[in-house]
Amino acid sequence: MAYQFKDIEAKWQKFWAENKTFKAQQPSENQETKKPFYVLDMFPYPSGAGLHVGHPLGYIASDIYARYKRHQGYNVLHPQGYDSFGLPAEQYAIQTGQHPAKTTKANIKRYREQLDRIGFSFDWSREVRTSDPKYYRWTQWIFIQLFKSYYDYEDQKAKPIDELVEKFQKQGNAELNVACDEDVSEFSAEDWKGFSDEKKEEVLLQYRLTYLAETEVNWCPALGTVLANDEIVNGLSERGGHPVERKKMKQWSMRISAYAERLLQGLEDLEWSDSIKESQRNWIGKSVGALIQFKIQNSKFKISAFTTRPDTIFGVSFMTLAPEHELVEKITTAEQKETVENYIAETAKRSERERLADVKTISGVFTGAYAEHPLTKQPIPIWIGDYVLAGYGTGAVMAVPCGDQRDYDFAKHFDIPIPNIFKDTDISKEAFGEKDNTLITNSDFLDDLPIKKAIKVAIQALEDKGVGTAKTNYRLRDAVFSRQRYWGEPFPVYYVNGLPKMIDEKHLPLKLPEVEKYLPTEDGEPPLGRAQTWAWNTKSNQVVDNNKIDHKMVFPLELNTMPGWAGSSWYMFRYMETDKRDEVFASQDALDYWQNVNLYVGGSEHATGHLLYSRFWTKFLKDRGFLKVEEPFQRMINQGMILGESAFVKRGNETGNFYSEGSEIKEDYQKIHADVNLVNTSNELDIEGFKQWRPEFQNAIFIGENGKVLSFGEDLGVAFKVSREVEKMSKSKYNVVNPDDVCDEYGADALRLFEMFLGPIDQAKPWNTAGLSGVVGFLKKLWKLYHDGDNFTVTEDKADKKALKILHQTIKKVNTDIEDFSFNTSVSSFMICVNELNQLKCNSREVLEPLCVLVAPFAPHIAEEIWEKLGHQNSVSLAKYPEHEEQYLVEDTKTYPISFNGKMRFTLDLKLSLSKDEIEEQVMQDERTQKQLQGRTPKKVIVVPGKIVNIVG
């Protein structure tokens, strides 16, 4: 009987579910003191399209690893859940009026069905859904904790805001080294005590780790919504092409910038890919330099500019301010006023995106004002230029045209002098941007110092004169945390006189209200502005009707919701908790036991989003004593994307005829997507299916590969071919392959093995079903190894040496492969092993039982079935993973490659125990050596024992 995967897979999936085989033990029930091991996948967003074959790639890899760790005796936590708040459900709701909760629930159901078919060893008892009020209650709770905290740079940690209030009372804010907004004004302890309560609240908001601030957003009046940067093309909305304007809105932000240094340092000890670490480093963008003050002539104002090159201070020939810089209007002279205003108006019109796209055009205007060089006291003209970004540093640049290409281009364009301060360099064509050992010149006390030394000396001099300070700048900006959406976590916030107040923790969750439509309101408020019941009664601590708002006891609630990354920034800790989910976000003993994620598997597209925010929240929760770990994810593997092989047919523009790939076409044509499910592995299109797929093609004419019109009946043998192109797998490209179909046709084990066999886990690769037959063949051969027809043929006989050798070689290889995540080569090893055992006609339990366990993480269903036939009661997942025994692998002879001048000529079996000289002697005596040498004496013989003999002549 052949291997009946359908029955077997269904049987074991049922068995695992019923026996709760993969339920991780809680620390309290874990009496045998098994070591914990936490394997986590990035949880999916349950979209309406369902899973395609690309999604399970990472899940299969992590599942293999989780199963492997269970075999090794670990108490493995391997959960799964859903990142179920998000935009697609909301957009679907806008179009259809269906409540997002309803579609989300349906999508989750479908996801679960699809996942279950692949035989994952998830512990579903710990499932989380970010859109579940029982879950987002704790997301809201964390938000409140952030609101109640500030960041102390001195101790490098977050602390309760009350402690800051105490400090204000004692010493004001002047001397404090804490994270805050840029524009806080100084106050003394006396000032603080004199502040009204409202004023105090306003000040504190500038220090809290989540705070309200005016932020510019892209507002599209026609669509009535706020757009993200990537939803805008050339200043128009991507959807519909409507104009977009910049609008200031009050938004919640997260003070992630406070954690910049720790987020950077923390990367060192993580076992993540270099590329992700590097992206995070770039994103954080640490640059070390100095902040230098420039007095403005005839004015009380000062400009401070950040530079990484204080050594070039004597090369400054002008300054440039961003058009948005606050000093611009204050310092512009009367005669330049009109020019400057025109320029500002013009740049404001251009969207940020346009400005970035158009880097080559140099534009700017002179303000008429002059700054004073802090050391030479020379006047420096102040310009405005849109190459200076308001959001980085101070929005002002001390321009050193000889050392910076942008300053250089600007100076050339406006005919500003370019003094050279680098010895023996040519700056006639471009700036000298190197940071090497070149010496400085024309720079007073910095003359003849190499650049690196000069930087230090310059900073010291500036500090001594009180005109500058050493300063580290980070590119990382605070993260906007408000979204004008419906389908997200509501903020636990109400407003008293415009100031935000937190709802008391014990009244959480604050549940999403019902709305009749999911669009923003006519006057541009977020969808929650449509809710009838969206006010907070501070007496009853309940949500009440809007028209009861009296600003005494009943107050308006926040209308924004939290972004997608809120719920995903802490979910890894939620899985640790099972019983007390209503009482805590996760209980202390669970957190202490599981610590953090040992292995995290997911795509690299979250490098600067989710992976940074989760690290931020973890560090924050640790600072405030809720966690003991500093990092959420210790080791990470990033799986590559599986791409689709789209199929294209050529359609004539005039006739509408379809042309086979190889046929001659006498008119202009377009390539249009054809559903890949209508194309076989030889790229032949199923024409009847194609006509049914798109009714408008019903009467189209098809020109076959032979160049003739295909008329059915006569031309049955003539193929109609399509061309193939690799693209991202997507519904709109009709190249989606559904894992369900693969499971139906070949089985879950085959799907698992094939996805692993496809290539290295971290590489992007196209899905090509053609290769599936290889792993299907392997499974059949594996089955055959234990069966002869219907009979189970495993015996208790002693295995012969050869069989043991191949078994232990395979064990050794697979063990190292799993640790390295080289699953493609493990599958190869299995194939080699099974082929050899088949040839040896091995049916000894001594070999076949360990092999069954070895294969189990990869192809669990077939392994369970065989395991049962081998007479075991328990699941194969509880079996101990085999370890290789060196005794079967050691050999006393080695096949030596014998090379002449580095080229391999023949091989010779030699005893491994031989010494160098003995090897050389035996090789030289061999007749083939003599033949190669033809009587000559070799110059040198290189013998590497155990490896190779090379004869140089």
Added chain:
RNA sequence: GCUCGGAUGGUGGAAUUGGUAGACACGUUGGACUUAAAAUCCAAUGACCAUUAUCGGUCGUGCGGGUUCAAGUCCCGCUCCGAGUACCA
């Protein structure tokens, strides 16, 4: 522009510290079994040259150099492709 990856047969991809390049699989070709097909099994398969089918030879890991007895692997200089990021002072 910068940063990080990558380039190996017809295809996907193997190759410890430099040590027999092309494992394994797909595909292709030939064969066995069969009335036939499917399934299965066996063999060949980097390119070129040579020869009597033997024994053989030359070239081959994007390109050009280098180090070495020996380079896919190390070093220098390029080309191309992919990803991220972008006027970051």
